[in-house]
Amino acid sequence: MEERIPLFVALRDIRFARGRFALMGTVVALITTLVVFLHGLTGGLAGEASSAVAGLPADRVVFGAPAGAAPEVSFSRSTVDDAALAAWRAAPGVRSAEPFGVAMTRLAGASAAVPVGAFGGTAGLLPPLLSGRAPGDGEVAVGERVARDAGLRAGDRVTLGARSGVTVSGVTADRGHAHAPAVWTTLATWREATRQRQPTALAVRGDGRPSGEAARATKAVGRDAALDGIDGYVAEHGTLQLIQGFLLVVSALVVGAFFTVWTVQRRPDVAVLKAVGASSGYLVRDALAQALAVLVAGTAAGGAAGFCGGWLAARSVPFELGAATAAVPMAAMVLLGLAGSALAVRRITSVDPLTALGASR
Amino acid sequence: MTDPAPLLLESVELTYPDGGRRLTALDGVSLAVAAGELVAVAGPSGSGKSSLLAVAATLLRPDSGRVVVAGRDTAGLGGRDRARLRREHVGIVFQQANLLASLTAVEQLLAVEHLRGGSVREGRRRAEELLESVGLGADQRHRRPHQLSGGERQRVNIARALYGGPSVLLVDEPTSALDRERGERVMRLLASVTRRHRTATVLVTHDRPLLDHADRVLTMTDGRLGEGS
Structure with missing residues (x-):
């Protein structure tokens, strides 16, 4: 009978010491706001840095290297030659291997110029087209944001890197690469615009791989792992995640410290x-239920504040957050806070009931 | 055939470590308390009165001897079983009222109901009745400890001890924080509830003028229990 959730004393303690618990709940809420906001910012920055690669219709991305060098997961250093392309296309289990080029360059229209991540490849690699058509040679498809910022529409003439007289063929859904909007053209036009001779990498479908020299000269990674090949992506993403991790640990320590003091007072x-x-x-469950009530209330309030703050901030900073993704840091807040509380309230087990009979004996 | 005593201690020995040697707190103590009987144990500080209470409450294990509470030998019981035994059969009236600061008078009793696994809603009526029976007015029942007088807190303390319907009631210096008149009233109340609730009550005190209310008075000296005051 005694195994039911306690909370009888716990809730009355919260009501009685409402000032102290409100203070603790506010701290939890503020940290949650910060964590949720950072989580949304991480998502937004990741989208700007990697959504073009993350959206490639491929199982794996194959990186290459100039002759004599070891292949690396890096879009700025990778280059794939015709022999590697042929070997990958011929490999058993590989359903398709499409070469594509990636380079940072500049797109200049009649009224504005914007830095872009220029992708060159087949029409099959293109993100969804919103208007116009897929680019042919001498044409480029731009994202919605580029079209809006540079005042472009299908049929306009632009200069893409070193190639002038390129026609805008259509507008695609927005994609980003290394914090610049992505634009899409054919491999031939990409070569002219970027003055590169070889494509950067291969977008591969299927699970086979070649043998021999082609295997040694290339490195294949899953599409998500290929994001690490975007310049600055790992450092940026890692830094933001580290800050979130620190905040979660700080939160657990603060909650743990609060309940340590509270438990000592309650002895x-x-x-x-x-x-x-x-x-x-019974008493440990009562104390943990109390901690859970504070954590859930604080996290819910902080999460809501983080959402609202992010919605407002999204006008000026990249911010991407859904209910499902926000649930991850919020659940982490609750679980780590509960872990901190558990360390604190374990002291309950060492309280000697004999002390209730007084200290004078 | 007479009913077995709800509280029975046989040849109980209890020692505490004291530097390099052991200090004897209870020295061959035997005591049987019948239902409806109020036994007062008097003696100076450090004589072992409170150790006797702690052993009877199953808060301390004796070094040797038997402690039987509500017909159950406590020797082989683990911490969980001893907690259950206290919950179901033992009421403790603490020296300081030891009420929980966050709970009203009624809630002090309902907390006992909750940890016994009962329904708090159904227990409310019984809690109100019990508080009324110890003389706590309707106004006081929904006040927190800091809003009650010392005598009122002690009445709540007694009602809480009685709430679970214990067969053994252990009372620790109940009048030490009260003036003469209030102490007298609390003693009368304890004698009354012992008869009414048929509890085997052991009361330890050094307040000899209050012993008149007891059915039996025992004296504790250096851990030994003797008859008479």
């Missing part, structure tokens, strides 16, 4: 409850 009450027959398990 006389705990001794009395034990003396009248409460088991340590």
